[in-house]
Structure formats: structure tokens, C-alpha cells
Amino acid sequence: MRTLMPTSLVTLRQEMDRLFDRIWDQDVRDLPLLGDWAPPLEVIEYKDSVTVRMDIPGMDPKDVHISFRDQELTVRGEKKFETSRSEGTYHVKEREYGSFTRIVRLPASVDAAKAKATFHQGVLLIEMTKVPSAKTLEIPVAVG
Numbered sequence: 001m002r003t004l005m006p007t008s009l010v011t012l013r014q015e016m017d018r019l020f021d022r023i024w025d026q027d028v029r030d031l032p033l034l035g036d037w038a039p040p041l042e043v044i045e046y047k048d049s050v051t052v053r054m055d056i057p058g059m060d061p062k063d064v065h066i067s068f069r070d071q072e073l074t075v076r077g078e079k080k081f082e083t084s085r086s087e088g089t090y091h092v093k094e095r096e097y098g099s100f101t102r103i104v105r106l107p108a109s110v111d112a113a114k115a116k117a118t119f120h121q122g123v124l125l126i127e128m129t130k131v132p133s134a135k136t137l138e139i140p141v142a143v144g
Contacts, residue, residue, distance in 0.1 A: 036098025037079075045107045050128045052104060057122030058082075058095075064124060068112035073104045073126065109133065 041054040052073060056064065064077040078099040110128035117126045 037096035037100050038102060039096075039100060041075075041102060041104070043104055043107065048130055050106055050108055050110055050130065052124075052126040052128075054102065054124040054126075055122060056119075056124050059122075061119040061124075064119070066115075066117055066126060068110075068115070071106050071109055073106055073128075075102045075104075075124070075126075076100070 039054050039056045041052060044051045044053070052075075054075060056077065056079070059077060059079050063079070064075065067074045067076075076099070079097050081097045106128070109131045111131050112128070115126060115128045117124065119125070
């Protein structure tokens with residue numbers, strides 16, 4: 001039967017199989033949403049550090065809580081619903097409100113005591129220094 005399928009369909013099936021394998025292989029802790037909404041984030045690994053950027057516009061930084069455990073970063077918060085007028089009728093309501101919890105498995109071990117978190121223009125930036133054992137060591141290959 002496989003020989004009768006066009007090459008493009010075989011390739012499509014292989015790509016779909018790989019996609020589903022990646023989905024099912026993920027750890028449950030890496031699922032993005034715990035709470036009412038999930039702010040988008042980025043995790044970037046550099047030579048000596050790991051950076052997490054999370055978009056949380058409209059939030060008060062005092063409503064954001066960050067913690068570490070093992071190699072996991074947890075960010076919790078709550079974006080409160082703005083009630084400026086009660087007599088209005090919503091025609092479009094796309095903004096996200098409520099509590100959230102994002103648990104991110106970090107790609108390397110970090111020194112939690114040296115972590116820095118800043119908040120600027122709606123973006124939470126968490127910068128963490130890798131522990132020496134987690135830093136990548138390049139080993140040159142000798143020709144001989």
C-alpha cells in the first residue's frame with residue numbers, strides 16, 4: 001500500500017507522526033496553562049545565563065510572584081478586571097483577566113539567589129545566572 005502513495009503524502013504523514021510524538025513526549029509540568037489565562041513567554045538560554053520574558057501588560061508588578069524549585073521556575077499572578085463604569089455594554093471583549101500560573105522547566109541549572117526580575121512596559125524579564133556545572137564547555141577536536 002505504501003508504494004501506491006505519492007511521495008508528498010508519505011512526507012506529510014512522517015511530519016504528522018513527528019509532531020504527535022513531540023506532543024505526547026512533553027512532561028505534564030510543561031503544559032502552559034494553570035489558571036484562567038496563560039501569558040505568552042520566551043525562554044532563552046545563553047552561554048552563562050537563562051532569560052525568561054513574559055508578556056503581562058496591564059498588570060501591577062506587586063501582583064506577580066516568582067519562585068524556584070529544583071530546575072523549575074514558577075510565575076504566578078492575577079490580572080484584575082478593570083471596572084471603571086458599570087453602565088456600559090461590551091461589544092468586543094478580548095483582553096484576558098484572572099489568575100495564572102506558568103511553570104517552566106529551565107534548560108539548565110541556575111543560581112536562584114542571583115536571579116533578577118524586572119518589569120518594564122508590560123514585559124516581565126527574569127535573568128538567571130547558570131551554575132558553573134551547567135555552563136557549556138567546548139572541547140576542541142585535535143587532528144592527529
